[in-house]
Each structure stands twice: as structure tokens, then as C-alpha cells.
Amino acid sequence: MNERYDIAIVGTGPAGLSAAINGKIRNKNVILFGNKQLSNKLVKAPKINNYLGYPNVTGEELKEAFVNHIEDMEIDIVQERINAIYAMGDFFSLMVNDKAYEAKTVIIATGMEFTKPLKGEEEFLGRGVGYCATCDAPLYKGKKVTIVGYNKEAEEEANFVSELASKLYYIPMYKGNYNLNTNVEIIKDRPLEIIGGSMVNKIRLNKVELDTDGVFILKDSISPGQLVPGLELENEHIKVDRNMITNIEGCFAAGDCTGKPYQYLKAAGEGQVAALNAVAYIDSKK
């Protein structure tokens, strides 16, 4: 864990994979985060006709070709979820719960699979809205808290917070059996808006309004701006120049997360440009 990688790549779609092979070809020490399925979007594609060299390929076939390629180059996929990436100055800390990986450069290739923020969510961030219930829970001792949970993991956080809060509402955004403490009130309704003055005081749902001092939104995929604090965005996409450099030195981005068109070949091309520029950046620091 104390090893400092040359390039950390977050995402296993075409952008991330193309970045990984190019980093590896240049003899850099690369770590690739994502999942063995590579990309939901890719696997679901029935037919692809615009990937040069692969006429009439299915998403599944293209995925197999990608897997063979990275296996051939001995690139492993680390199946860990990166919660946050901190720019520390001359390196980056990539957080996985309590663990941290360190890298000299980072390439963000996370695609565009995050849900839109609720109305009022961004406005009240830090004034009652948060994305890490376990981090901020002690600030809500004896207060009313609402958790909007998008996955099973959110239930654990809800149980922890319920021990401190005077009241905890849990709004599940998924179907299933909820494993929650008895004092947690489950509200099966759709959240619409977070309301308040200088601080949050209500959350409006489709059927009801709840009085609440805090709202925690616990999602599967977070927007790049939350993933990398301080990253500059432009209409939901990461702002990059022709070299795929973001506003943070040493942090690059590639693929759908940088903007339209959302295409496989464009993503792979951007991943390549990002990797080569990450290599150049590392070499310039020697």
C-alpha cells in the first residue's frame, strides 16, 4: 500500500483501458481501478458498426477483445471503489474507505453514469447536505437526519447515524429487504427538493414533506466534481484541454466524462492522449 504508482486510472471502459495499455507500453507503473465486467454500457450494446477494424461487432465481443488485450499485457483490474481523490500537491491520494493508494498522476475515466443531483442539493452542500454520513454524523447529534440511499451499503451508514440522531428517515432508491435498526423510519417515496434558509430545514417528497436538519445522499457513482474536490467542470463534464489535462496539475481525464460525443473510439483515443501526457508529465518531474 505504501508504493507510489506512476499512473492511477479510475474506470475500465475504453478510455481507461486504452490509457492503461499506453501507460504500460511506456514502462510506467500503472494501477487500474474498475470492475471485471469493464463497462455496463459496452456489454449492453447489441451491435457496433463504428469501431474501426471491428465491423458488426456486438458489445460482448468487443468486451472480450478488450479483456484479451489487457490480459495479454498483464494488466490487472483492481476491483475497489474509489470514494475520493485528493490532490496533495506533488501526488494524489486515492481513498477506498480507510485505505489510500498513492499515485504521481491520475486519469479519470469514469464515464457518465451518475444520477442528477436533487433540487437544492448543491445549494445546501455543507449547510445540511452531505455525501458521507459516517464523516459528519457527530455534527448531527440529537438532530433530525434524512438519508437518501441508493445502495445496500447506505443501510450500514443509516444504522450508525440512527444511534446519534434524534430521528432518522431512510429513503431507499432501490428495491429489496432493508436491514435497518428498528428506530429508523423507512419512507418509500421519491425525493424532489431540499429546502431551507441559511441551513437545510425540510426535504420535499412526492407525497410528503419531512422536517430535517440534515440530508445525506449516498450514491453508487459520484459526479467527478465530488470524486476529485477542486476539479473544474463545464456543464456536467470535466473541463480538459487538447492534452486531456484538467485544472489540477497531474490530473487528466478521458472518455465520456470529458464531454460529447459519447463514442467508444473517441474514448479510447482520449485515453491514449491522457496516458502519453501523464508519461510526459512524470518524465518532466525527474
Add this chain to the structure above:
Amino acid sequence: MAREIKDNVFKQEVLNSDKTVVVDFWAAWCGPCRMLAPVIDELSEELKGKAEFVKVNVDENPVTSNQFRVASIPTLLVFKNGKVVETLVGFRPKQALKMAIEKHV
């Protein structure tokens, strides 16, 4: 290095200071706060003589934390002449923090 200060001296150290004071509200259980700590220490060296840097542990100093309505940590408050002139919630890269603070020195 940013100094630790407590509720009882906050007024004298921060509000009555004739310098720009940056207050880092933190707690031991907060991951991003731990990441921010070395960045704050570096900035306190780089901005020596221009701005003072102090830390307030929200667990031990509820009075100050409530007074300034700290609802998410880390929160950095920049004080000038006893007033908050800048609020920075969450982790930020060093350069971004430096730019935000330098506006007030």
C-alpha cells in the same frame, strides 16, 4: 504548523486578531480532515507573516462550531477584522486554497 486553539481563547486569538486568520474545523474521525492537515501545515509555512493558521477540533469545542454553524467538515473559515470573509467546505487542492486565502491577505 497550524496551532490548536479552544473555545475559551477563540475570541482573543481569531476575532480580535489584526491579521487574517484561517480556522480549520476538524475532527479525528473525519478522513478528508486528515488529508487536509498536511496541506494546511504547508500553507501555514508558505503564507507565514501574511496569515495565521489555527485548528479547532469540533468534538472538543462545540460552542465555536455551533456559533459559526459548521455543518460539514472539513470547513475552513477565513476571518478578517472579526468577520468571516471566506467559507471553504470540504477538501481542496493546495493551490486552490492558497488562491482563495491570498485574496484576503
